[in-house]
Amino acid sequence: MPAIEASGLTKVFGRRPQRGVRMLREGADREQLQREGLTAAVIDATFEVKPGEIFVVMGLSGSGKSTLIRMVNGLLEPTAGSLTIDGQEVTNLSDAGLRDVRRNKVSMVFQHFALLPHRTVGENAAYALELRGVSRAEREQRAQEALGMVGLGGWGDSLPSQLSGGMRQRVGLARALAAGTDIMLMDEAFSALDPLIRKEMQDQLLELQSELGKTILFITHDLNEAMRLGDHVAMMRDGRIVQSGTAEQILNEPATDYVAQFVADVDRTKVLTAGTVMERPVAVVGPDSGPRAAHKLMREHQVSSLLVVSRDRTVHGLIWEDDVADAVRQGSEALPIKSDDVIRVSPDTALAELFHHAAASRAPLAVVNQAGRLEGIIPRVTLLSALSPHQSNGNHGDAGADSGDDTRFAPAGAL
Numbered sequence: 452m453p454a455i456e457a458s459g460l461t462k463v464f465g466r467r468p469q470r471g472v473r474m475l476r477e478g479a480d481r482e483q484l485q486r487e488g489l490t491a492a493v494i495d496a497t498f499e500v501k502p503g504e505i506f507v508v509m510g511l512s513g514s515g516k517s518t519l520i521r522m523v524n525g526l527l528e529p530t531a532g533s534l535t536i537d538g539q540e541v542t543n544l545s546d547a548g549l550r551d552v553r554r555n556k557v558s559m560v561f562q563h564f565a566l567l568p569h570r571t572v573g574e575n576a577a578y579a580l581e582l583r584g585v586s587r588a589e590r591e592q593r594a595q596e597a598l599g600m601v602g603l604g605g606w607g608d609s610l611p612s613q614l615s616g617g618m619r620q621r622v623g624l625a626r627a628l629a630a631g632t633d634i635m636l637m638d639e640a641f642s643a644l645d646p647l648i649r650k651e652m653q654d655q656l657l658e659l660q661s662e663l664g665k666t667i668l669f670i671t672h673d674l675n676e677a678m679r680l681g682d683h684v685a686m687m688r689d690g691r692i693v694q695s696g697t698a699e700q701i702l703n704e705p706a707t708d709y710v711a712q713f714v715a716d717v718d719r720t721k722v723l724t725a726g727t728v729m730e731r732p733v734a735v736v737g738p739d740s741g742p743r744a745a746h747k748l749m750r751e752h753q754v755s756s757l758l759v760v761s762r763d764r765t766v767h768g769l770i771w772e773d774d775v776a777d778a779v780r781q782g783s784e785a786l787p788i789k790s791d792d793v794i795r796v797s798p799d800t801a802l803a804e805l806f807h808h809a810a811a812s813r814a815p816l817a818v819v820n821q822a823g824r825l826e827g828i829i830p831r832v833t834l835l836s837a838l839s840p841h842q843s844n845g846n847h848g849d850a851g852a853d854s855g856d857d858t859r860f861a862p863a864g865a866l
């Protein structure tokens with residue numbers, strides 16, 4: 452079940468908004484509505500946010516992002532369409548029902564922090580819980596935990612005015628975390644911060660997200676931020692979602708000229724990651740294989756190196772053809788594994804860093820998860836094609852047999 456599901460969600464401002472919805476259904480455009488004194492802020496938005504994902508809504512000023520998020524948190528009532536949160540339809544809820552959703556299901560982080568200036572950092576972090584009537588002892592404890600999570604452990608007794616902008620936004624984040632809701636809505640939450648602090652906050656959000664698995668609906672007008680954070684990105688223009696997909700899909704297959712123009716300036720080396728460009732290796736060899744079998748496999752695939760990976764996908768290292776040929780000549784039974792020769796990168800390593808590694812060494816780039824298991828490999832040819840749009844190698848996750856034009860680099864055979 453999606454955490455948030457919107458279908459045909461529409462918001463028209465002005466007198467007799469339903470008339471605007473009818474006009475839209477009959478094919479009228481935004482300008483025609485405008486002439487009638489109606490603003491179509493969000494038109495027919497249909498999307499699904501899965502539990503535990505970061506879903507970014509991205510668009511320029513006036514495209515309808517804030518209106519959309521305000522409908523999701525119940526501050527605005529949709530003019531048409533349906534919206535469910537955790538499977539519960541919220542468009543027709545009573546005021547009390549809406550309050551309940553707002554307090555228990557979603558929490559919100561705002562651009563301008565919205566901290567109460569005369570309350571301490573700890574009290575601010577606990578504020579949502581106070582509204583909910585949680586006991587003082589419990590809310591203090593949860594606020595303290597949340598402040599710890601965002602790196603403000605010792606700051607509970609300070610006043611917001613004693614903190615920097617970045618720290619204040621951390622308090623905003625801590626408040627949402629302390630509330631303990633599964634869904635967090637973030638409206639331009641990092642837009643008021645300096646670029647460096649902003650990047651730090653993005654990193655922290657990604658880290659928290661991987662630990663806590665919150666569902667996050669994140670609004671931004673910054674494409675690089677959208678691409679960096681979003682598991683899924685919806686691009687809005689003039690009230691409509693013009694494209695929705697992964698960052699990579701939007702970069703590689705822009706649905707309209709507008710999106711293409713928009714993404715033209717994106718720094719692909721910062722947006723694309725090892726996880727998005729990796730492929731499955733065509734071949735690897737098990738640690739218990741003999742040098743003779745390994746050598747045969749290498750010759751078959753015309754590769755000068757091969758990853759040594761056990762059945763549970765633990766990466767043991769690399770074998771080089773010369774060493775294996777020596778081992779065969781000497782009648783050795785053991786594979787000459789060089790465990791340090793593999794370049795291990797995590798799935799979220801940025802393309803820029805991958806280039807750096809690839810330039811420094813001939814060894815294969817193995818994408819390894821936190822548990823040390825192989826997720827994929829990155830042949831040089833993939834690395835280069837990832838740089839230009841419309842050249843998605845179309846090969847992610849499948850056997851990857853046609854990565855063979857760079858067999859020197861790609862370990863051959865099937866996992």
Ligand SMILES: Nc1ncnc2c1ncn2[C@@H]1O[C@H](COP(=O)(O)OP(=O)(O)OP(=O)(O)O)[C@@H](O)[C@H]1O
Nearest residue numbers: 464490491492510511512513514515516517518519
């Ligand atoms: N309460 C309102 N009454 C009338 N029009 C509104 C209202 N709120 C928003 N609008 C209009 O709806 C459109 C979308 O605005 P919205 O604030 O959702 O866009 P946005 O993408 O969030 O822009 P920004 O980043 O500038 O906040 C704009 O044309 C705006 O003027």
